[in-house]
Amino acid sequence: MTTQTAPMTTANEGSDSSSGEKVWTVKAILESSAGFLKKKGSDSPRLEAEILLAKVLGCERIQLYVKFAQPLTDDERAAMRDLVKRRANAEPVAYLVGYREFFSKRFAVNRHVLIPRPATESLVMEALDAAKPLDAPRVLDLCTGSGCMAVSVAAGHRGAQVLATDLSDDALAVAKENVQTHGLEDRVTLAGGDLFAAVPGSFGKGGSEPFDLILSNPPYVRDDEWDGLDADVRDHEPKLALLSGADGLDHVRRIVAEAPAHLAEGGSLMLEVSADQTKAVSGLLRDAGFGGVRIVKDSDGLPRIVIGVRG
Incomplete structure (x- = not known):
C-alpha cells in the first residue's frame, strides 16, 4: 500500500443536509474509506474500513449495519481519517485496533x-x-x-x-x-x-x-x-x-x-x-x-x- 492522504475531504462524499453542508454518516465514511483503501492496494478494503470504524465508534463491527444513517462527530471523523491514513501507509489493521481474532478468540497485539x-x-x-x-x-x-x-x-x-x-x-x-x-x-x-x-x-x-x-x-x-x-x-x-x-x-x-x-x-x-x-x-x-x-x-x-x- 502506498503513502497517501486519507479520504473524507471531497465535496461529493457524504449525505447533504438541508443547509447544503455534507453530513458524514457511517455509510458514507465506510464507502469513502473502502474506496480509498482499495486504490492503495488493500486486499480487503471494505472489511478493513469496517474494523477501523468500529474501533473509532467503540462498537462491534456487526453493529455498524444498524448505524448507517448515524452522522459522525468531527472528532470521530478525525480519528477515522488518521487510522485510514496509517493503514494506507501499510500499518497493519491489527496493530491499529490493538487486537486480532484467532481460533474464535480475541487476542491483544502490538x-x-x-x-x-x-x-x-x-x-x-x-x-x-x-x-x-x-x-x-x-x-x-x-x-x-x-x-x-x-x-x-x-x-x-x-x-x-x-x-x-x-x-x-x-x-x-x-x-x-x-x-x-x-x-x-x-x-x-x-x-x-x-x-x-x-x-x-x-x-x-x-x-x-x-x-x-x-x-x-x-x-x-x-x-x-x-x-x-x-x-x-x-x-x-x-x-x-x-x-x-x-x-x-x-x-x-x-x-x-x-x-x-x-x-x-x-x-x-x-x-x-x-x-x-x-x-x-x-x-x-x-x-x-x-x-x-x-x-x-x-x-x-x-x-x-x-x-x-x-x-
Whole structure:
C-alpha cells in the first residue's frame, strides 16, 4: 500500500443536509474509506474500513449495519481519517485496533508480537488432536509471541498445563495480558529466555518432567528475503520474530536438536514453517531420530506444519 492522504475531504462524499453542508454518516465514511483503501492496494478494503470504524465508534463491527444513517462527530471523523491514513501507509489493521481474532478468540497485539495468522490455527488443531487422549498433557510453546497458541491449547483442553516462552520481555507482556483476559493464569505459565533456556525450573511443580507436546511458530524468514517482504510485515512486525539466518532455519535446527531432551517418549514436536521449507525440516526431524514425520496443510491447502514423534 502506498503513502497517501486519507479520504473524507471531497465535496461529493457524504449525505447533504438541508443547509447544503455534507453530513458524514457511517455509510458514507465506510464507502469513502473502502474506496480509498482499495486504490492503495488493500486486499480487503471494505472489511478493513469496517474494523477501523468500529474501533473509532467503540462498537462491534456487526453493529455498524444498524448505524448507517448515524452522522459522525468531527472528532470521530478525525480519528477515522488518521487510522485510514496509517493503514494506507501499510500499518497493519491489527496493530491499529490493538487486537486480532484467532481460533474464535480475541487476542491483544502490538508491534512487539507477530500478528496471529490462520495457518497457525492448523497447528493448534493438530496439537489439540494429539492432546485429546491425555488427561493432563504438558505442553511447551516456544516463541509464544502473543500467546495465541498457548491460550488456545489450554482453552481447548481443560487438563492441559502449558509453558509458553519467549526471548522478548515486551512480547511476554502481551502474552500475559492475553492469558489474563482468557482466565488461564492457573494453566498457562510464561517464562523468558532463548528457546529451551527458559524451561529448567520455570514450570512449577514437576519442572523437570518431559513435555507431551512441543509447539513452535519460530522465526523462519531467510535473511535475503527481508527487503522483499510486504511493507506491512517488514516495516511493522518484529524483526526478532521473523529472521532466522541464511536459509531461515537457524531456530528450527536448534529446536529440533534440543527437543528430544525435553519430550516424553511418544511426545510430538510440531513446527510451523514456510511451505518451501517443509521438506528440509522433515529431513532435520528424521536425522534427529524422530519417527512418524509428516507434513500438514493449512486452511489454504499449503504445506506449513511439520510433525515428528520421539521414539
